[in-house]
Amino acid sequence: MWFLVPAFAILLVFFVLPTLFNFVYAFTDWSGFKSEINPVGFDNFADLASSGTLFSALRITVVYAALVAVFQNVFGFALAVLLERDTRLNRVARVFFLIPVLMSALAVGYLFQALLKPDGGVNQLIGAVARQPFDHAWLADNTWTIVVVALIHSWKWMGLSMLIYLAGLKTIPEDVMEAARIDGASRWRTFWAVRSPLLAPAVTFNVATALLGSMNGFDIVQATTGGGPARTTEILNIFIYRTFGQGLFAQATTMSLVLFLLVALMAFPVIHRLRKREEIL
């Protein structure tokens, strides 16, 4: 039984205690400018709500997470289907799509910041195809930049989703496919009616990891936009990092608690629902 001690001592000190502190210090005026810490009730929440920051950061985080979950799964699934057969070319291609997964997210962010500049590589290629200069500022649009950043996030992680879907496709027994073929189902119908429902566990895992990864996201947004333009891509972790750097510890803690509650409220029901769907099948 004492085998449990090291792990749970670490969890207690470095995970449980900070989380409990989170619930305490979000209701104080803790800051880098003075030494005493006093309780202030719900003032931090009220301030953040009245300035509009709370809801805009929440909305941006949820939108970002949803976009990443969709893009990453669509790309990963498409790649898995495309590269399903075990040919030599496909095996090499899979390794290439794994490179972004291993790369530092910060490096990926800088890479796309350079690639998406108005006079950067992407516009250069578009200009060459369209035969006229193209200089769209991809990362300076108040409405669409969040979508672009979500696409970059999905680009980094699509290789991982691809691997999971490939593993899922391999678990489908050959005789199920055979039976569908004998029943006269077309390839298209076999695919949608027989194979894709059997991928439910892979979908659960991929959607859950994509949601968690993007709600806890930081590096890619920081390296591409830093939260801009006009804070339209300021997800919760960017806000926490910025206010912490300014010495506004109570605000940072409050947002950290908001993130905690958001993940708890969003992730558990989503995972529960996806799990339930698996059981029915």
Next chain:
Amino acid sequence: MTDGAPHRTLPARQRTGISDARIWTRLQPVVAAALVVALIGVPLWLVLVTAAKSQGEAITPDLSWPDDWQLWDNLRQVWTDADVPAAFLGSLLVVVPTVVGVLLCGSMASWVLARRATRLTAVLYAIAISGIILPPAVVTVVLLLRQLGLAGTVVGMIGVYLGIYLSTVIFFVTGFVRTIPTSLEEAAQTDGAGPLTVFRRVVLPLLRPVLATATILVCLYVWNDVFYAFFVVGGRLDTLPLNLFRVASAGLYLNNWHLIFAYVILMSLPLIAVLAVAQRKIISGITSGAVK
């Protein structure tokens, strides 16, 4: 499916199905290769050519071939100016103890959690794996480290990473232990071996596959992490991602894309090398835990 209607249309559909399949077999390699070039090739190409350019040429990073190939000079400049060796050492100093600690503590706890079915272990297991989903309280952990006198230290950083990734390891390893039969452990126990010996001699060797998976995942996350490192050791200890961030945001290097990308190459090379050598292991490692 036994109605008349689908039967009549079946031959036609089958014929198109076959020719569809044939077209697809021809087309698939072309599509796959094109996608690799467009989605992976172009970004990597940008990194390479920009890292090889002179400062003046790299101010507007584009896909053109450098007039003057000076990749080696740029790599050397970054290596010395940005103090890459120190950051590399800092990264190792954090990653290695984290991985060893998380595997050891994680598998010890998992063994007990998997083998004892009491109400207490069920509760403990639920608490342990809740960390997979719940985000760590990154601001208050800094406060706690200050109170413990660990703020800004390697030990504090390792502790924070252990707290974050123990959940993942416990989840994977407990699931794995449940699939191995208890007979081996019982045999060792009747031979008079104590729990420590049984764990070290019997259980740990059996856990190798799942520990490999956990190692890959934890290495990947900790090696590339910058968010938690900012809060805990930012400014005190340099790791590779923290150093890259400093290099890229410092006024000195602003718009020095050739140096940023030279850094990216230096930083990614170890991982790319590992991928090239151990791709099979990595692929099976990542996927084995996910689909159950």
